[in-house]
Every structure is written in structure tokens, then in C-alpha cells.
Amino acid sequence: xxxxxGESPLSDNVGVQASRPLAIEAHGLVKRFDGxxxxxxxxxxxxxxxxxxxLGPNGAxxxxxxxxxxxxxxxxxxxxxxxxxxxxxxxxxxIGYLPEERGxxxxxxxxxxxxxxxxLRGVPLKEGRERGRELLENHxxxxxxxxQIRQLSKGMAQTVQLxxxxxxxxxxxxxxxxxxxxxxxxxxxLEKMIRGLAAEGTTVIFSTHVIAHAERLCEQIAIIAGxxxxxxxxxxxxxDRIPAQVRLETHSTxxxxxxxxxxxxxxxxxxxxxxxxxxxxxxxxxxxxxxEAGILSLSIERAGLHDAFVAIAGEAAARALDGEEETAR
Amino acid sequence: MSMPRDPAGRLSTLQAAFVVARRDxxxxxxxxxxxxxxxxxxxxxxxxxxxxxxxxxxxxxxAQPEIxxxxxxxxxxxxxxxxxxxxxxxxxxxxxxxxxxxLAPGESFDAHAVLAARSGNIAAVxxxxxxxxxxxxxxxxxxxWNGSVALVSAMALExxxxxxxxxxxxxxxxxxxxxxxGRMTTAQSGQTLLFIVIVFLAGMVLSTxxxxxxNKIIExxxxxxxMEAVFLGKLFAMLAVSLVGVLIWALAIGxxxxxxxxxxxxxxxxxxxxxxxxxxxxxxxxxxxxVAYFSxxxxxxGSIFLAIGSMAKTVREVQTLSMPVTMxxxxxxxxxxxxxxQTGKPLELxxxxxxxxxxxxxxxxxxxxxxxxxxxxxxxxxxxxxxVFIKLGSGLFRRRVMQSGPxxxxxxxxxxxxxxxxxxAA
Numbered sequence: 001x002x003x004x005x006g007e008s009p010l011s012d013n014v015g016v017q018a019s020r021p022l023a024i025e026a027h028g029l030v031k032r033f034d035g036x037x038x039x040x041x042x043x044x045x046x047x048x049x050x051x052x053x054x055l056g057p058n059g060a061x062x063x064x065x066x067x068x069x070x071x072x073x074x075x076x077x078x079x080x081x082x083x084x085x086x087x088x089x090x091x092x093x094x095i096g097y098l099p100e101e102r103g104x105x106x107x108x109x110x111x112x113x114x115x116x117x118x119x120l121r122g123v124p125l126k127e128g129r130e131r132g133r134e135l136l137e138n139h140x141x142x143x144x145x146x147x148q149i150r151q152l153s154k155g156m157a158q159t160v161q162l163x164x165x166x167x168x169x170x171x172x173x174x175x176x177x178x179x180x181x182x183x184x185x186x187x188x189x190l191e192k193m194i195r196g197l198a199a200e201g202t203t204v205i206f207s208t209h210v211i212a213h214a215e216r217l218c219e220q221i222a223i224i225a226g227x228x229x230x231x232x233x234x235x236x237x238x239x240d241r242i243p244a245q246v247r248l249e250t251h252s253t254x255x256x257x258x259x260x261x262x263x264x265x266x267x268x269x270x271x272x273x274x275x276x277x278x279x280x281x282x283x284x285x286x287x288x289x290x291x292e293a294g295i296l297s298l299s300i301e302r303a304g305l306h307d308a309f310v311a312i313a314g315e316a317a318a319r320a321l322d323g324e325e326e327t328a329r
Numbered sequence: 330m331s332m333p334r335d336p337a338g339r340l341s342t343l344q345a346a347f348v349v350a351r352r353d354x355x356x357x358x359x360x361x362x363x364x365x366x367x368x369x370x371x372x373x374x375x376x377x378x379x380x381x382x383x384x385x386x387x388x389x390x391x392a393q394p395e396i397x398x399x400x401x402x403x404x405x406x407x408x409x410x411x412x413x414x415x416x417x418x419x420x421x422x423x424x425x426x427x428x429x430x431x432l433a434p435g436e437s438f439d440a441h442a443v444l445a446a447r448s449g450n451i452a453a454v455x456x457x458x459x460x461x462x463x464x465x466x467x468x469x470x471x472x473x474w475n476g477s478v479a480l481v482s483a484m485a486l487e488x489x490x491x492x493x494x495x496x497x498x499x500x501x502x503x504x505x506x507x508x509x510x511g512r513m514t515t516a517q518s519g520q521t522l523l524f525i526v527i528v529f530l531a532g533m534v535l536s537t538x539x540x541x542x543x544n545k546i547i548e549x550x551x552x553x554x555x556m557e558a559v560f561l562g563k564l565f566a567m568l569a570v571s572l573v574g575v576l577i578w579a580l581a582i583g584x585x586x587x588x589x590x591x592x593x594x595x596x597x598x599x600x601x602x603x604x605x606x607x608x609x610x611x612x613x614x615x616x617x618x619x620v621a622y623f624s625x626x627x628x629x630x631g632s633i634f635l636a637i638g639s640m641a642k643t644v645r646e647v648q649t650l651s652m653p654v655t656m657x658x659x660x661x662x663x664x665x666x667x668x669x670x671q672t673g674k675p676l677e678l679x680x681x682x683x684x685x686x687x688x689x690x691x692x693x694x695x696x697x698x699x700x701x702x703x704x705x706x707x708x709x710x711x712x713x714x715x716x717v718f719i720k721l722g723s724g725l726f727r728r729r730v731m732q733s734g735p736x737x738x739x740x741x742x743x744x745x746x747x748x749x750x751x752x753x754a755a
Contacts, residue, residue, distance in 0.1 A: 070552050072548070072551045072552050083337075089338060091337045092337070092338060092552075092554075093336070093338065093339065094337050097553070099545070099548040102545060103544045103546035103547070103549060105546065106544065107359075108356075116348075117553075119348045120340070120345070120348060120549070120550065120553035120554055121339075121553055122336075122339075164549075
């Protein structure tokens with residue numbers, strides 16, 4: 001495992017752990033399939049009530065990691081603790097799971113499908129049917145309650161499955177690639193729903209290969225590539241792995257002030273671009289003013305999550321991720 | 330199969346199996362599969378009827394081999410007259426005899442040439458005279474027809490009584506030989522019906538699993554409940570569906586007989602129950618054992634089929650993997666049919682002990698033998714085997730059903746590795 005976050009591989013998470021209990025805590029998860037290492041020492045710490053993203057390209061080990069956390073498959077090595085229990089099955093009724101490969105029985109009516117998924121998590125059938133109708137009504141699908149799944153559009157069917165994931169009022173919701181296959185409108189609805197769940201205190205963990213979703217929704221992320229997690233922690237900490245970029249426009253193009261610019265400064269059009277010096281912006285400003293550079297504009301731009309991903313996971317993983325995002329669009 | 334200790338924990342295997350079985354039971358009962366299942370038992374009857382009708386038609390239209398007579402005119406007349414007198418008394422014992430040629434005095438006849446010409450339906454030729462007949466035919470037919478020709482020739486010479494004493498007829502319903510033969514027929518029919526229904530049901534339970542995989546719902550189930558529960562739920566849902574089917578059949582036949590005034594013979598498609606030989610253990614026990622052996626046979630084969638289904642990813646793979654098992658089951662069925670003729674011998678014992686053939690062999694025995702206790706012992710043995718098969722099958726199912734990953738890797742794996750349940754890539 002390779003985590004570069006100070007002294008402890010989970011230093012950022014540990015900080016969170018001190019203030020909020022963890023819904024998920026996994027250490028050194030390893031899974032091999034036919035001798036191939038699919039997941040190689042994954043550490044994850046998900047605070048209760050947070051939105052946590054697992055970000056990585058296809059084949060990185062996201063689904064295998066989630067399956068191990070849920071107890072669908074057991075890790076070859078490592079430990080996991082879900083909602084305070086070492087065995088995920090001991091808290092199965094407190095967990096909702098939406099797998100990447102969506103599936104419902106085509107002949108079932110929408111509210112029955114939700115009730116069935118509730119029954120799997122211990123909700124009595126009658127109660128599940130009532131909740132199913134209620135959930136469909138609340139999400140604008142009341143008219144489809146009596147329709148068979150095969151009669152629904154793909155987006156509607158996905159919503160039904162999503163509601164089935166929530167029918168038993170779970171404390172922890174696990175979504176595997178929840179946005180795949182959804183149009184922009186439904187993606188927006190899902191983002192809103194995820195925020196709503198978190199606002200109610202539900203912990204949400206989801207995997208995605210779309211950086212924008214993780215960036216918009218997550219407090220914390222785990223970047224996974226090649227079965228390893230090179231970063232796990234707060235999104236802003238990930239961004240901080242890349243120094244902020246300074247964009248400077250001066251009246252004068254040359255002068256003694258140029259000696260004050262950092263070594264990586266480069267000219268792009270009318271601007272100078274360089275990384276924010278470790279000493280901060282003030283010494284540089286002072287040097288520019290004293291050197292009569294004639295500052296026209298100066299901005300400090302924080303790195304995006306994509307840049308952070310490239311820096312952390314590497315160019316190859318980033319290219320794979322970009323390719324998948326393009327396909328998804 | 331423990332109960333959950335924590336109310337937040339997942340359902341116990343039995344609770345979860347009930348949830349799965351309830352879903353499957355309802356879905357199948359309301360699907361077209363159930364109609365097929367209800368009509369299933371009609372298929373063998375339909376096939377038998379069609380095959381019998383066609384066979385009869387063919388037999389009627391196929392000319393019987395004849396013996397041609399080529400003698401002097403007076404001898405031909407005497408031979409044919411003798412044949413006409415004997416034929417009604419010997420039933421099918423005499424082959425048809427026809428005039429081939431009336432020879433003039435001194436005229437010779439080449440029987441070999443006639444048979445070599447292969448014209449008509451002449452299989453043998455009688456030449457010479459009634460006192461010195463000469464039969465020309467293939468070696469087998471000479472053996473078969475030598476006596477018949479001698480008898481007709483003797484009658485033509487009037488060397489036996491010209492009148493036959495009347496035989497008084499006294500009819501009995503059955504006899505020892507008749508009952509044995511009838512019971513054998515019951516045993517074979519029972520085995521055949523059992524085989525067809527079990528294979529049909531096992532195929533159906535497999536198709537529901539394939540549907541589950543195709544619908545990609547298996548992972549939802551795997552995350553929520555023990556995979557053994559999916560196995561058990563599916564297996565027992567189909568058993569319940571089949572028992573409902575049996576009940577519907579029984580009610581339909583009973584209703585037709587009781588309320589619609591239809592004779593039991595008509596209700597059973599022309600089979601007159603009163604003429605059926607009573608099975609060794611009696612009809613009530615035979616039917617009861619039939620249901621029990623059907624349940625055991627289905628659970629055994631269904632376990633194997635579900636375990637196979639867990640290993641397959643596509644319908645094609647399912648067909649490829651299940652074909653050898655189905656063929657093996659056909660062999661087992663034939664083995665059991667043969668074992669019926671070996672009552673009390675080691676072969677029958679082997680058929681009873683081998684789990685997959687035991688239900689068939691024992692149903693056959695119930696039709697033939699009167700003792701009941703072997704059935705109690707056999708059911709206990711089969712129950713034990715069912716438990717073992719379900720345990721092994723569900724274990725394999727749990728290990729295999731959720732596995733996915735690079736196809737080429739798995740294809741290289743040996744069957745032994747699959748059976749051992751070593752994990753594949755996910």
C-alpha cells in the first residue's frame with residue numbers, strides 16, 4: 001500500500017476519526033483472483049454522515065473493494081469494520097446497496113420491486129408495499145407504481161431500484177457507479193438525493209469514474225488505481241497535493257523583478273504562470289512592486305481534483321479515467 | 330442456517346429462503362411456464378397416442394410376407410382350402426398363403442427365380458405336392474414356416490380331424506402372469522412420468538436462475554441475504570409450484586369424475602382405472618410414495634442443476650454444462666428401467682442405493698413389490714442424500730455465483746478447480 005499523507009497512511013482520516021465516528025473502517029484489504037491481485041492493501045475510513053467517493057478508472061478495484069466492504073466477498077487479507085461491526089452481515093439491515101449492474105425482475109410492479117428489496121432487508125412485505133408507494137409518490141413516480149418494470153423507461157427503472165435501496169431506511173448507503181446510464185437531469189436528481197441522505201445523517205459511499213461527481217459531492221475520497229489507494233482523505237487535501245497556480249499579468253515585460261519569479265515560471269500569452277511559492281505570495285508581491293513590474297492582474301488558482309488525480313494516480317490512470325468520462329458523456 | 334442474533338443483521342438462511350421462494354413461487358405461478366408445466370404430463374400421452382396411431386397405420390399399410398403356392402391346379406385348391414379352414418383357428422399363427430401359379434401336369438417351376446426377382450410380397454414358395462411339399466425361402470423363414478406348411482399340407486391331405494371340438498370359454502379378470510405384467514407396466518409408466526416431470530422441473534429451476542443472472546439481480550440478493558438462501562428458495566419454490574400443479578391435476582380429474590359425470594376412464598384419457606393392476610403397495614401408498622420420490626428426485630437433480638447454473642454466465646454456457654447431466658440422467662433412467670427386471674438382485678440394489686436413481690428404482694419397486702418398509706428406509710437414505718446434495722450444491726453456488734471477471738482466465742481453469750470452488754476474478 002502506498003499512501004503519501006504525512007506520517008500515517010490515513011493521517012487525514014485519523015483527523016476526522018477524532019471528531020466523528022467511522023461508519024466504515026478498512027485496513028489492508030487484499031483480494032486475489034486466480035493469482036491476480038485485484039485489490040492490494042486498501043485502507044479506507046469513512047466518517048458517519050459523510051459523502052465519500054471512491055474514484056478510479058474501470059478495473060481499478062472499486063467494485064471489488066465495495067463488495068468486500070459489504071461482505072459479498074471476503075478479503076484474503078485485512079480487516080474491515082462496518083457500522084461498528086466486524087462482520088458486514090451483522091448490520092445488513094442497516095445497509096443499502098445499489099450495484100453497478102442494475103437489476104430488477106421485469107414482470108414485477110414498481111412498488112412490488114421496492115417491497116421485495118425491502119423484504120430482503122427484513123421489512124415486512126405489507127409495510128414494504130406501503131413504503132414503496134410512498135417513495136414512488138415522493139419522487140414523482142406515483143403514476144408508475146402499478147406498472148411492471150419492463151414498462152418503465154431505463155431512468156425510471158433505475159430510480160425504482162434506487163428507492164428499493166433506501167426502502168429499509170439504511171444508515172449506510174453504498175452506490176456502485178450510481179451515475180452511469182443516467183441522463184444529466186437524472187444525474188442532478190441523484191446528486192440532490194445523495195445530499196439529502198447525508199443531510200439526514202446517512203453515510204453515503206459511492207464509486208465513480210467521473211471526477212466531477214466526486215468533486216461536487218464528496219467531503220472525502222479515495223483514489224484507487226491498479227488495486228492500490230495512493231490517496232484517501234479530504235478532497236481539499238487531495239487538491240493541495242498540487243501547489244496552487246499563480247497567473248500574473250504585468251505592464252513591464254522585463255526588468256530586475258523577473259529574478260523574483262520562481263524557477264518554474266513560464267510565459268503563456270500575456271501571462272506568467274508558476275506554482276505558488278512555499279513562502280507564500282507576499283514576498284513575491286513585494287519584489288514585483290519594488291522592481292516596478294507594473295502589476296495589471298494577479299490571481300491564485302487552486303488545482304482541480306482532476307489535476308490532483310493525475311498527480312496522485314499517474315498519467316495512465318488519468319487517461320483511462322478521461323476515456324471513461326468521455327464514453328459516459 | 331442460524332437465526333439472526335442481531336435485529337440489524339441479515340435474515341437467517343431460512344427467512345431469506347422464504348422471501349426468495351415467495352417471489353419465485355408467485356412469479357412462476359403467474360407465468361406461462363406454469364401453463365407449460367400443467368400441460369407437461371399431457372405431452373408423453375400425446376406422443377404415445379400419436380406414435381401408436383402412426384405405428385398402427387404403418388403396420389396396417391405394410392403388407393405381410395406371404396407364402397406363394399405353385400402346384401398343380403387341384404393341389405393349389407386343396408392347399409388353399411386347408412389354409413382357409415386352419416387360419417381362423419390359429420389366429421396370427423399362420424402366414425398368409427396365396428396362389429402363385431397353377432401348374433400344368435409335368436410343368437416345372439423355378440422357385441429360386443421367383444424369389445430372386447423380388448416381386449410382390451412373396452417371402453417363400455411351396456412347390457411339389459401336399460404329400461411331398463417343398464418349401465423354398467431364406468434360412469430363418471424356413472425355420473419359422475416349416476411347421477405351418479406341414480400342417481396345411483396335412484390338412485390338405487385330410488390326415489387330421491375334419492371337425493374341431495367346441496371349446497367352452499370362461500373369462501377371468503386377471504391372472505398371476507397378467508398381474509405381474511401389469512405391475513411392470515405401472516412401474517415403467519410411473520418411472521417415465523417421474524423422469525419427464527423431474528427433468529422438466531430441474532430445467533425450469535435452472536432457467537429461473539439464468540433469468541436472475543440475466544436480470545443482474547443476483548448481486549442485490551448477494552449483498553442482502555446468504556447465497557444459500559437463494560439456492561434453497563429457488564429449489565423449494567419450484568417444488569411448491571410442481572405440487573400445486575399436481576394438486577390442480579388431481580382436482581381437475583376428481584372434479585370431472587365427480588361433478589361432470591365423466592367416467593374415470595375418460596377423465597384419465599382412456600385409461601380405465603378399474604382395469605389397472607393394483608400396485609404392490611396399493612394405490613394410496615403408491616401415489617403417496619410417488620409424490621415423495623418425485624420430491625426427492627427433483628431436489629437431487631435440481632441441486633445439481635442449480636450448482637451448474639451458478640457456474641455459468643450465459644444461457645449457452647448453461648446448456649453446455651447441463652447437457653451432460655441430462656444425458657447422464659437419461660442413462661440413469663434406462664438403468665432403473667432395466668433394474669425393474671432384476672428384482673432382488675445386486676443390480677436393483679445398486680439402483681436403489683445410487684442417489685440419482687434411487688427415487689426411480691423405488692417407485693418401480695412400489696409398483697411391483699408389496700413390502701413397505703424398504704420405502705421407509707429408502708426415503709430416509711434419499712433424505713440424507715438430499716441434505717448432502719443441497720449442502721454441497723449451495724456451497725458451490727455461494728462460491729461461484731457471484732464471480733465474474735476476465736472470461737479467458739476462467740476458461741483455462743480445470744473442472745476440478747471449479748468444483749473445488751476456487752474463486753475467480755471479480
